Amino acid sequence: MNFIKKIVHKALNLPTNEELIKLATRKLSLNNRQDIAAQIIEKSTFSVRSDIRDWSKAKDLAKSVEFPSRWRLYNLLDKIAEDEKIIAESQKRKLPSLSANFLFKNSNGEINLELTAYLQNVQWLNDIIENIIDSRFYGHRLIQLNEKDGKRVVELIPSQNVIPNKGIIYPDYTDNTKVIKYKDLREYGTYIIEFGKPNNFGLYNSAVPIILFKQFARSCWSELCEIYGIPPRVMKTDTQDPTALAKAKKMMKEFGAAAWFIIDSTEEFEFAKGADTNGDVYNNLIANCDNAAALLINGAITGADTKNGSYGKEKIGADISQELIIADQSYVEQQMKSVVIPALISIGWLPEGVSFEYEKNSDLESLWTKVRESMQYYEFDEKWINENFGLKIIGKRQTGLSLGANFNSTDSFFV
Known part of the structure; x- marks a missing residue:
């Protein structure tokens, strides 16, 4: 029945x-279900000048065993992430994984074309992948899957509020008396998932001293420009005579935009002798910090150092960066398999039995060489050749010649 x-x-x-x-x-x-993201109390942040002492103090508080507090450190990391060099290097590493084609396969290993095509164009899956990669930079990411107004969304729980090694969230990160034990919630592992290691603060933490030194060099260079860029104007007059003093002030205000001051005719003023420099010392420090940031994020300095650059150096640097991208994609695949897909299946966002992997890009020129050399011994699937090389093979020639018969050892499909 x-x-x-x-x-x-x-x-x-x-x-x-x-x-x-x-x-x-x-x-x-x-x-x-419990909506953790809605319980987070937003805080205003202010741009203040930070130094190495602030960073060391923030790290000590974040590593505290009894009463850990991470908001100072992650406020600093968010500030570091706004540096233009950090943004450029981070995007150079992240975008290849975010834009790469991926496949969803059924349990029998066949590609689920309909599901793959759909998920390639949904924002929430892209957000999940981005948070997985961001756990490399921030050390840890905690997200909440939600459905609002009929749309599926991914909400990031601010790292300032999360203490992952304790499994708790502070709704107000300045008040440690109110906590949410998120690992004890029934939503944990389904609607609430996390990536990264609890005691790791990521690449941005290592970039803090680099960017702080860079900001210091820029500040000093700016002061140098202010002091020596437009020399101030000096006028000597009798400051005890109100008429002469008023006349001098009027004259100085109307004459140019540089800084000015008035001294008595009996007084003297001069600048202390400083280092004879046009700012090269600051420029070199900034360049050194930018190079260090590039090495930290992408393992190489590419595309910027035109003075000492070469094709070989750029090629090696690009290969190193590509290895990091491949490692990131492998990390994404691992997290999708062990964390994300089980959660998405359990809440009904994915069908059962599917798996995720990035589409592997083959070296077409090398592959064509292997195919051409093998044609005299083996028959190839015409559909596969058409798909991989963009050909339009519709059948064998009447003469019986194989596809590779007219090629000698020096021929190339790509010339």
């Missing part, structure tokens, strides 16, 4: 009893 019901349900495209139970359970969980 149950077998007949299943056939009828399938024929009429009706949900089975098991599917109805899953839908009802999912709807109940949507209505009753």
Whole structure:
């Protein structure tokens, strides 16, 4: 009887009893789950000058065993992440993984073309992948999956509020008396998932001293420009004579935009002798910090040092950066397999039995060489050749010549 019901349900495209139970359970969980992101109290942040002492203090507080507090450190990391060199190097590493084609496969190993095409264009999956990669830079990321106004969204729980090694969240990160034990919630592992290591603060933490020195050099260079760029004007007059003093002030205000001051005719003023420099010392320090940031984020300095650059150096640097990108994609695949996909299946965002992987890019020129050399011994699938090399093979020639017959050892498909 149950077998007949299943056939009828399938024929009429009706949900089975098991599917109805899953839908009802999912709807109940949507209505009753705890929304952590909504409990976070937003805080205003102010741009203040930080130094190495501030960074050391913030690290010590973040590593505290009894009463850890991470908001000072992560406020500093967010500030470091706004540096233009850090932005450029981070995007250079992140974008290849975010823009790469990926595949969703069924349990039998076949590509689920419909699901893959759909997920390539949804924002929430891109947000999940970005947070996985960001855990490399920040050390840890905690996100909440949600559905608002009929749309699926991914909400980041600010790292300032999260203490991952304790498994707690401070709704107000300045008040440690109110906590949420997120690892004890039933939503943990489904609607609430995390990436990274609890005691790791990521690459941006290592970049803090680099960017602080860079900001210091820029500040000093700016002061140098202010003092020596437009020399101030000096006028000597009798400051005890109100008429002469007023006349001198009027004259100085109307004469140019440089800084000015008035001294008594009996007084003397001169600048202390400073280092004879046009700012090279600051420029070199800034360049050194930018190079250090590039090495930290991408393992190489590429595309910027035109003075000492060469093709070989650029090629090696690009290869090193590519290895890091491949490692990031492997990390994304691991996190998707072990953390994300089980969560998405359990909440009904993905069907059961699917897996995720990046589409592997092959070296077409090397592959064509292997295919051409093998054609005299083996037959190849014409559909596969068309798909991989963009050809339009419709069958064999009447002469019986193989596809590789007209090629000698020096021919190349790509010339």
